[in-house]
Every structure is written in structure tokens, then in C-alpha cells.
Amino acid sequence: MIIRYENIARRVAGILPERLKTPLAIRLLLGGGIVLATVVPVVERPADAAAIQQIPWWVSMTALVLLMAYVVAAAGMFLYIYDRKVYDRLRDLTLIATLFVGMVWITRVAVLVWPEISPFVLPVPLAAMLGTMLLSAREGLLIAMITTVAGLLLGFTSGSLVIATLVWSIAAVTAMAFWTERRRVLVVGVSVVLTGVLAAFLATLAEGLSFGVAVQAAGYAAVGGALSAILAYGLLPFFESVFGLTTDLRLLELGSPAHPLMRELMLQAPGTYAHSVATANLAESAAEAVGAKPLLARVGAYYHDIGKIRRPGFFYENLQGGENPHDDTRPTLSALIITSHVRDGSDLAKQYKLPEEIEAIIRQHHGTSLVSYFYSKAAESDAGVFEADFRYQGEKPQSPEAALVMLADGSEAAVRALKKPSSTRVEATVRKVVDEKLADGQLDDADLTLADIERIVKTYSRMLTSMFHARCEYPATAPRRPAHADKHNEPQRA
Numbered sequence: 140m141i142i143r144y145e146n147i148a149r150r151v152a153g154i155l156p157e158r159l160k161t162p163l164a165i166r167l168l169l170g171g172g173i174v175l176a177t178v179v180p181v182v183e184r185p186a187d188a189a190a191i192q193q194i195p196w197w198v199s200m201t202a203l204v205l206l207m208a209y210v211v212a213a214a215g216m217f218l219y220i221y222d223r224k225v226y227d228r229l230r231d232l233t234l235i236a237t238l239f240v241g242m243v244w245i246t247r248v249a250v251l252v253w254p255e256i257s258p259f260v261l262p263v264p265l266a267a268m269l270g271t272m273l274l275s276a277r278e279g280l281l282i283a284m285i286t287t288v289a290g291l292l293l294g295f296t297s298g299s300l301v302i303a304t305l306v307w308s309i310a311a312v313t314a315m316a317f318w319t320e321r322r323r324v325l326v327v328g329v330s331v332v333l334t335g336v337l338a339a340f341l342a343t344l345a346e347g348l349s350f351g352v353a354v355q356a357a358g359y360a361a362v363g364g365a366l367s368a369i370l371a372y373g374l375l376p377f378f379e380s381v382f383g384l385t386t387d388l389r390l391l392e393l394g395s396p397a398h399p400l401m402r403e404l405m406l407q408a409p410g411t412y413a414h415s416v417a418t419a420n421l422a423e424s425a426a427e428a429v430g431a432k433p434l435l436a437r438v439g440a441y442y443h444d445i446g447k448i449r450r451p452g453f454f455y456e457n458l459q460g461g462e463n464p465h466d467d468t469r470p471t472l473s474a475l476i477i478t479s480h481v482r483d484g485s486d487l488a489k490q491y492k493l494p495e496e497i498e499a500i501i502r503q504h505h506g507t508s509l510v511s512y513f514y515s516k517a518a519e520s521d522a523g524v525f526e527a528d529f530r531y532q533g534e535k536p537q538s539p540e541a542a543l544v545m546l547a548d549g550s551e552a553a554v555r556a557l558k559k560p561s562s563t564r565v566e567a568t569v570r571k572v573v574d575e576k577l578a579d580g581q582l583d584d585a586d587l588t589l590a591d592i593e594r595i596v597k598t599y600s601r602m603l604t605s606m607f608h609a610r611c612e613y614p615a616t617a618p619r620r621p622a623h624a625d626k627h628n629e630p631q632r633a
């Protein structure tokens with residue numbers, strides 16, 4: 140059984156009293172929980188504290204709790220101001236809390252079992268590495284800082300060791316930039332070991348200890364570094380599954396043509412496969428241009444039309460100039476068949492356990508757009524047709540990546556239908572597709588600015604011009620198409 144974070148959160152929320160269900164109350168409860176969970180490991184410290192500071196133990200304990208609350212509140216405020224999306228998503232906050240508290244407890248248990256343990260043999264950068272892979276480098280660094288501060292406050296580390304562990308974590312987070320490619324996992328592992336060795340060696344010498352001790356510390360750091368890399372990679376699927384997150388590694392796996400759904404698409408609907416690859420190239424480049432997630436946009440585009448494998452022959456790109464089944468079908472039925480590829484795609488995504496982000500792109504790539512070709516065809520013969528019957532039943536794009544796939548999809552299909560795709564005509568076509576989606580309100584929830592939309596238009600125009608350039612130069616070699624074919628290639632249709 141897969142334990143999903145959403146299920147756990149729903150159950151926890153169910154037992155909370157009504158007045159505690161406001162977002163702020165839930166965040167305060169979470170913050171309080173973190174403070175308690177981190178301070179509990181030092182309950183036996185009062186005797187020492189009182190002996191050294193000669194003040195009642197509860198005073199130092201209260202100060203410790205308040206200081207820890209201060210750390211947690213400062214980290215929360217940082218997220219509130221600099222990364223509002225993470226702050227708003229309780230799932231992400233809980234993940235950060237789990238990594239932070241988990242790291243404190245790993246250290247506590249290790250010190251309990253082996254009091255003389257060197258801090259370098261512990262997987263110091265583990266939480267920061269997982270935070271980076273699961274959320275982003277910003278969250279990874281935040282976790283690195285608060286775990287180091289907590290380690291210091293709780294007496295697990297001191298002196299130069301604090302700087303060494305912090306530098307080690309920062310170096311590991313930086314090395315994660317290479318993590319997006321599978322073959323570089325080893326490079327990251329080696330970097331984490333080497334940066335740990337260097338930090339431990341220098342910190343021990345800075346403490347005034349001998350070369351022999353420094354070399355020993357460096358050896359411990361090699362173990363700690365290797366342990367961090369192995370655990371980070373090994374625990375990743377667990378965190379992905381519990382928190383319902385999608386990492387770049389998972390996306391890379393899904394982006395491989397060897398995935399069963401991709402293979403099926405290639406065999407059943409080769410035209411759709413080619414269209415999806417072209418859409419993916421566009422969406423990925425535009426994501427880079429507007430600061431969205433390029434890999435998510437690319438993989439989302441690969442799967443956006445996956446529902447077409449149920450009835451590939453009804454979609455223009457798979458007809459290869461053959462007979463068009465829509466010629467003998469009522470427009471209402473045609474529209475139903477066309478629009479059902481969104482629901483079929485969403486069903487397949489669930490069946491193959493694709494990540495929620497990918498399923499959302501499938502569900503949202505047509506938004507609630509109108510299948511205008513069949514609507515006009517039906518309206519010609521019957522004035523009483525309802526526009527709503529010819530609209531997609533999906534939802535409007537809720538993320539920049541879903542919007543990029545929607546616009547790439549429409550632009551690619553519209554430009555492919557152009558007879559003479561000069562750069563001016565391509566740009567005019569892309570602009571028309573984008574303007575129509577804007578005017579129809581499809582981009583209302585996508586979190587894109589007008590400047591972003593302009594960058595998207597420029598990127599798609601430039602790329603589509605070069606993609607269709609060959610046809611422009613050698614029109615005589617292009618295969619002849621039946622007269623009705625271009626008309627059927629309207630962007631709204633697929």
C-alpha cells in the first residue's frame with residue numbers, strides 16, 4: 140500500500156477542532172511541533188547547563204525553546220517572503236519539517252549510541268541534498284542552515300566543526316546542479332565525499348589538533364559523504380511516494396522513449412508521437428525563457444496527447460492522407476470523440492501511475508476551449524446547437540508548464556497547417572493562437588505575465604520557422620495532400 144501524504148494530512152485535519160483549521164493555525168501547530176521535536180533530545184542537558192551558568196535549569200531550557208522557536212519562525216518568514224509557493228503548500232512545509240527534525244534525531248540517536256562519534260561520520264549534508272532534489276536549492280540551503288544552527292544550539296557540534304558542516308552542505312547543494320542527469324549521480328557522490336574530506340581536514344587543523352587527527356577526521360568525512368549520497372539516492376523514491384513529489388530523476392525516466400506508454404504511442408499513433416516530440420521541444424525552450432520548469436514542460440508535452448492511443452485513427456496527424464472518418468460522422472459525435480482524448484489521457488496517466496504534475500498537464504492542455512471546426516459545422520446545419528457541447532471538459536491550465544504545453548500544442552498544429560510558412564506568417568499564426576487563448580480566458584490561472592507571453596510568442600515563432608523551413612525552401616518535393624486535409628488540422632481539434 141502506498142501511503143500518500145494527502146491521505147495522512149486529510150486524516151490529521153479531520154481530527155482537528157474546527158477553529159484550528161485556518162491555514163495560519165495549521166502552520167503555527169507545525170512550527171510548534173518542530174520546536175518540541177527538536178528540543179526534546181536535550182532534556183537531560185539541564186544539569187550541565189545549571190552547573191555552568193548557575194541559573195535555574197528551567198530558565199536555560201525556556202531560553203532554548205524560545206531560541207529554537209525564533210529559528211523556526213525566521214525560516215518560516217523567509218519562505219513566506221522569498222518562496223511563497225512553498226509556504227502556501229503545506230505538503231512542502233511538512234517535508235522541510237520532516238527533513239529538519241529527522242536530521243536532528245539521526246544526530247541525537249548517533250550521539251546516544253556512540254557518545255564519542257565524530258560528527259563527520261554522520262550523513263551531514265543528507266537533509267540538504269534531499270531538500271534540493273525534492274524542492275529546490277533554496278530550500279536545500281535553508282535546511283542546511285537551520286540544521287547547523289539546531290546542531291549548535293542542542294550541543295551536537297561546536298567551533299570550527301559548525302563552519303565545516305555548513306560549508307559541506309552548501310557544497311553538496313551546489314553539486315546537485317549536476318543531478319538532473321542520471322550519469323552524473325556518481326559525479327555528485329564523489330563531490331560530496333571530496334568536499335567533506337576537505338572541510339573536515341581543515342576544520343580539525345583550525346581547532347589546533349594534530350595532522351594525524353585531521354587525517355582521521357577526513358577519513359570519517361569520506362564515510363559520511365558516501366553515506367549521504369547513498370541514502371539521498373536510496374530514500375528519494377520513498378519521499379517521492381509519501382509526499383507525492385516528482386523529482387527530475389523521475390521525469391528523466393518518464394521522458395525516455397523506452398517507457399511503455401511512449402512505445403505504445405509510437406506504435407499506435409506515430410503522427411501524434413511526432414507532434415508530441417515537436418510540442419515538447421517548443422514547451423521546453425519556452426520554459427527556459429520564462430523561468431518555468433523545462434524538464435516538466437518537456438515530459439508533460441510528451442504525454443499530453445497520450446489519450447489518442449485509444450482511437451488514433453480519428454486524429455488528423457495519424458491519417459497520413461488516408462480517408463477521414465469524420466466525413467461520415469455527425470459533428471456532435473466527432474466533437475465527443477476528439478474531446479474524449481483528454482479524459483482517456485488522464486485515465487491512462489492514473490493507470491500507469493504518472494506523477495500528478497504530468498496528469499495535470501494532460502487534463503489542462505486544452506482547458507475549456509471550443510472545438511470550433513465541428514461547432515461551426517454543426518451550427519451550419521442546426522441553429523440550435525449549444526456551444527458548451529463542443530467545449531473540452533477539462534480545466535484551465537493551473538501552472539506555467541501546462542499553459543506552455545497548451546500554447547505549443549496549438550501553435551505547432553496551426554503552423555503545420557500553413558501552406559507557405561514564412562517567418563512573418565509563422566509569427567502571425569502563433570500570435571493569433573496565443574491571443575485567442577488569452578481572450579477565451581484559458582490563461583487566467585496559469586501565473587504568466589504579459590512579458591512572459593511575449594517571450595513565448597517569440598520563442599515559438601523562431602523555433603517553428605526553423606522547423607518548417609525545409610518545406611518553405613523545397614515546396615515541389617512536399618507530398619500532395621487532399622484538399623480537405625489542411626482544414627482538418629485546426630489547432631483546436633487536437
Ligand SMILES: [Fe+2]
Nearest residue numbers: 443444548633
Ligand atoms: Fe496535441
Ligand SMILES: [Fe+2]
Nearest residue numbers: 443444504633
Ligand atoms: Fe490534445
